[in-house]
Amino acid sequence: MPLLPGRVLAEKILDELRIEISSKQLKPILAAILVGQDPSSKTYIALKQKACQKIGVEFRLFKMRKNTTQKKLSAQIQNLNEDKTVHGILLQLPLPAQLNPNQAIQAIDPEKDADGFHPANLEKFLRGDPDAILSPVPAGIKILLESTGQNLAGKNALITSNSEIFSKPILKILADKNIGGSWKSCRDTDIFDATKNADIFVTACGKPQWIRGENIKKGAIIIDVGINKIAPRKIVGDVDIDSVKNRASLVSPVPGGVGPLTVAFLLKNVMQLSEI
Structure with a gap:
């Protein structure tokens, strides 16, 4: 099962930013x-x-x-x-x-909101303003989906998180790609009924390795936003990689998936803000 190359993509973005900052x-x-x-x-x-x-x-x-x-x-x-x-x-x-x-x-x-969390920036993005500051996590998810090289139009996506507002920019990104999207709370009792039907599954619940192979659709693309410390030097995501490796088609690893991309897109936002 291939892993989505978050770290490689992040390094490429950082190199491009370094060159652009220097040249300008x-x-x-x-x-x-x-x-x-x-x-x-x-x-x-x-x-x-x-x-x-x-x-x-x-x-x-x-x-x-x-x-x-x-x-x-x-x-x-x-x-x-x-x-x-x-x-x-x-x-x-x-x-x-x-x-x-x-x-x-x-x-x-x-105009200084590097994380893109301010309601005014979220509203600008949701209404399609091309100059809107996009929060780094949705930006990272977007580039990971694009890195698959697949035509994802018509696919069904599910986002699970503790806050519905987290899902809004991601749902907008999915809609722009003609991907159907929905959100469920991590606390919903019927959540696994939904995960088993998702072609694309984004989890950001902060529950160590709670997603197993039996909880996902065969061939699903999984983007793991969860970061969970289970030992002083061990970090895992929401997904049990060993359990899903024979069912998922692609998974973003933790660490090395969404995390490095959030740092790269944070700095891309800072550069953009410096040019305002």
């Missing part, structure tokens, strides 16, 4: 806010910083204490909104329990 003599600056000391968040921040250094994007990290208040977080975001040297703002999620992530995301200037 751009000086993009990404400001990242990290609240607390969550180990996974620190790892992701380090990966993003390393990618920035590789392609010529200046990375500025703003650390805040775990017990910070919503007011202090909003003030930090506003300072970055007003800083004319900063092109993109990244708020590393998840936030500590006392903070409202939606309120924080909405405080980010849409």
